Amino acid sequence: MRLSKFPLHTTKETPADAEVVSHQLMLRAGYIRKLGAGLYSWLPIGLRVLQKIEAIVREEMNRAGAVEVLMPSVHPAELWQESGRWQQMGDEMLRFKDRHHNDFAYGPTHEEVICHHFRQDFRSYRQLPVNFYQIQTKFRDERRPRFGVMRAREFIMKDAYSFHTSKEDLAREYQNMREAYARIFTRLGVDFRIVKADSGNIGGSASEEFHVLAGSGEDLLAVSDSGPYAANVEAAECQPAAHPRAAAAAALEKVATPGQKTCEQVSAFLKVPLTGKVKLLVVNAADGGLIAIALRGDHQLNEIKAAKHPKIASPLTLATPDAVQKAFGCEVGYLGPVGCPIPLIADHAAAVVADFVCGANDNDHHLRGVNWGRDCAEPEAADLRMVAEGDPSPDGVGTIKFYRGIEGGHIFQLGRKYSAAMSLSVLDDKGQSVVPEMGCYGIGVSRLAAAVIEQSHDASGMIWPDGIAPYRVILCPIGMDKSETVRVAVETLYGELMAAGVDVLLDDRGNRPGAMFADADLIGVPHRVVIGDKGLAHQQYEYKHRRGDKAEMIPATTAAVLEKLA
RNA sequence: CGGGGUGUAGCGCAGCCUGGUAGCGCACCUGCCUUGGGCGCAGGGGGUCGCAGGUUCGAAUCCUGUCGCCCCGACCA
Numbered sequence: 001m002r003l004s005k006f007p008l009h010t011t012k013e014t015p016a017d018a019e020v021v022s023h024q025l026m027l028r029a030g031y032i033r034k035l036g037a038g039l040y041s042w043l044p045i046g047l048r049v050l051q052k053i054e055a056i057v058r059e060e061m062n063r064a065g066a067v068e069v070l071m072p073s074v075h076p077a078e079l080w081q082e083s084g085r086w087q088q089m090g091d092e093m094l095r096f097k098d099r100h101h102n103d104f105a106y107g108p109t110h111e112e113v114i115c116h117h118f119r120q121d122f123r124s125y126r127q128l129p130v131n132f133y134q135i136q137t138k139f140r141d142e143r144r145p146r147f148g149v150m151r152a153r154e155f156i157m158k159d160a161y162s163f164h165t166s167k168e169d170l171a172r173e174y175q176n177m178r179e180a181y182a183r184i185f186t187r188l189g190v191d192f193r194i195v196k197a198d199s200g201n202i203g204g205s206a207s208e209e210f211h212v213l214a215g216s217g218e219d220l221l222a223v224s225d226s227g228p229y230a231a232n233v234e235a236a237e238c239q240p241a242a243h244p245r246a247a248a249a250a251a252l253e254k255v256a257t258p259g260q261k262t263c264e265q266v267s268a269f270l271k272v273p274l275t276g277k278v279k280l281l282v283v284n285a286a287d288g289g290l291i292a293i294a295l296r297g298d299h300q301l302n303e304i305k306a307a308k309h310p311k312i313a314s315p316l317t318l319a320t321p322d323a324v325q326k327a328f329g330c331e332v333g334y335l336g337p338v339g340c341p342i343p344l345i346a347d348h349a350a351a352v353v354a355d356f357v358c359g360a361n362d363n364d365h366h367l368r369g370v371n372w373g374r375d376c377a378e379p380e381a382a383d384l385r386m387v388a389e390g391d392p393s394p395d396g397v398g399t400i401k402f403y404r405g406i407e408g409g410h411i412f413q414l415g416r417k418y419s420a421a422m423s424l425s426v427l428d429d430k431g432q433s434v435v436p437e438m439g440c441y442g443i444g445v446s447r448l449a450a451a452v453i454e455q456s457h458d459a460s461g462m463i464w465p466d467g468i469a470p471y472r473v474i475l476c477p478i479g480m481d482k483s484e485t486v487r488v489a490v491e492t493l494y495g496e497l498m499a500a501g502v503d504v505l506l507d508d509r510g511n512r513p514g515a516m517f518a519d520a521d522l523i524g525v526p527h528r529v530v531i532g533d534k535g536l537a538h539q540q541y542e543y544k545h546r547r548g549d550k551a552e553m554i555p556a557t558t559a560a561v562l563e564k565l566a
Numbered sequence: 567c568g569g570g571g572u573g574u575a576g577c578g579c580a581g582c583c584u585g586g587u588a589g590c591g592c593a594c595c596u597g598c599c600u601u602g603g604g605c606g607c608a609g610g611g612g613g614u615c616g617c618a619g620g621u622u623c624g625a626a627u628c629c630u631g632u633c634g635c636c637c638c639g640a641c642c643a
Contacts, residue, residue, distance in 0.1 A: 009576095009593095010604095011593080012577095012604060013577060013578050015577070015578080016636085019636090034635095037635065091567095092643085142643085143640085144637095144638095144640095144642095146636090151643090209643095315641095442643090444643090476602095478601070479601055510601095513602040514601095514604050516602095516604090517603050517604085518604045530602075534602080
């Protein structure tokens with residue numbers, strides 16, 4: 001492609017509202033343009049990258065035995081009412097009516113639609129397993145779209161849905177997809193981790209996320225420093241303490257702590273470490289009443305784990321200050337387990353603290369030297385807290401270290417949640433009707449383009465791996481308009497590279513060298529060849545890799561350039 | 567959804583407090599010049615100041631309403 005015929009619009013200045021580097025660079029390099037909040041157009045140069053990522057995804061999905069389909073973005077409401085998600089999805093699902101006043105949704109995901117098609121055509125176990133995938137536009141009306149295409153409302157997703165006659169076969173396909181995903185992420189050239197995940201809204205049992213590691217990532221990952229364990233902090237378990245609780249040594253004592261409400265304040269005021277304090281949170285219980293959760297002073301509640309506890313209301317909601325005042329007769333800052341008027345569950349770590357400090361259930365007072373079993377009832381213990389950096393890994397190998405990641409893929413074993421709700425069935429080999437097991441597997445294709453940039457850029461711009469670069473090589477002729485020698489040389493090279501099937505970009509706009517180099521660096525083309533009178537005088541081109549800091553002279557032949565690309 | 571901010575040329579911004587000819591940089595057009603890291607000089611085009619009301623002789627500027635966008639939080643693929 002000749003740049004003189006290609007609409008490339010780069011800027012020196014960074015748009016004011018772009019926060020993360022990928023968003024800034026995609027705007028500056030003319031990859032994307034904003035249409036509205038969370039809505040982006042892909043311009044020609046950006047679309048080439050998107051299509052190359054799609055091509056890799058398509059190749060690996062096909063290789064893994066999945067078959068491609070294409071389903072509509074617009075879904076009749078009836079399907080979503082049938083699964084029950086018309087109500088559950090809330091405002092995240094965009095809804096509208098057609099001219100007949102019938103309800104529709106713009107699909108945020110396609111379980112309902114694929115299930116509908118499955119039941120139209122599938123009757124026998126002989127037709128299974130099957131795995132359908134598509135690469136298609138989704139819309140999720142995020143409350144706060146941000147970071148450009150990294151968290152857009154409309155985005156491109158590869159979603160796949162598999163159907164099986166047994167859990168074992170589902171587990172086999174899940175593993176197959178896991179391997180396909182690992183190949184995809186590897187081919188994209190990114191540093192990634194596969195982590196255990198909470199399955200959230202989609203539901204189902206086993207689920208893992210594929211995260212591209214990046215400081216700007218919105219997810220926090222708990223990864224063992226020396227073992228295989230890796231989980232999203234939302235899903236990371238915490239093991240009960242390996243050591244039993246120490247025996248009570250201190251006497252119970254009530255102390256005045258005027259105005260000291262937070263654990264940090266009390267800890268500093270009484271000069272006890274945060275780990276020697278127990279705090280109480282009051283949340284709404286599953287039975288409609290209140291329930292107290294005891295955590296060690298330095299720990300945070302994991303709301304997802306807590307909401308799964310049978311005694312706690314789901315979704316988890318904090319009790320109002322008024323409700324707490326009414327139940328405890330004091331403010332939120334002075335709660336403690338001694339004389340707790342409502343049921344109490346303690347996190348494993350809080351349950352093994354001895355001689356601890358806690359609120360006295362009396363304004364401006366705390367207790368010290370408190371011990372479970374002696375001063376209050378032995379608590380029911382559960383895993384309720386957020387994992388912390390430095391914790392032992394739950395699998396016993398290594399300690400937990402935190403990383404930030406961008407979720408690029410998510411795989412689920414759904415089980416029969418949707419197949420049962422949508423009344424799917426096939427006959428098995430004994431003529432019995434069975435509800436198929438389902439898996440689903442997603443990749444955020446447009447998000448991955450941004451994620452790669454987050455991991456691979458420098459002060460001058462993007463740095464694409466060869467496999468997904470918009471063009472692999474850019475030719476920069478110096479003084480092309482003046483020098484016939486340069487013009488002939490670069491035209492010849494350009495023609496021969498095109499003939500060799502190389503994605504080559506020729507900067508024939510007549511710019512000065514500085515401007516050409518700045519654009520080449522910004523758009524991230526991995527290989528650059530400079531053709532000038534100086535080099536040609538010695539039958540040489542100048543070659544530079546985008547990652548290299550120095551250029552080198554190579555023979556002025558197409559073969560020498562092709563060798564660099566190999 | 568709660569809190570904060572912002573809307574002036576394609577982009578980045580000043581002007582607003584204290585009402586009186588709408589400006590700067592980049593980009594764009596023309597000419598000359600220049601050609602190894604976003605050249606230089608000269609000339610030029612482009613804005614109903616988000617929208618709707620109001621106050622005023624006069625509103626980008628003051629008032630009211632409304633919409634868009636951004637940030638923080640909560641929530642969530």
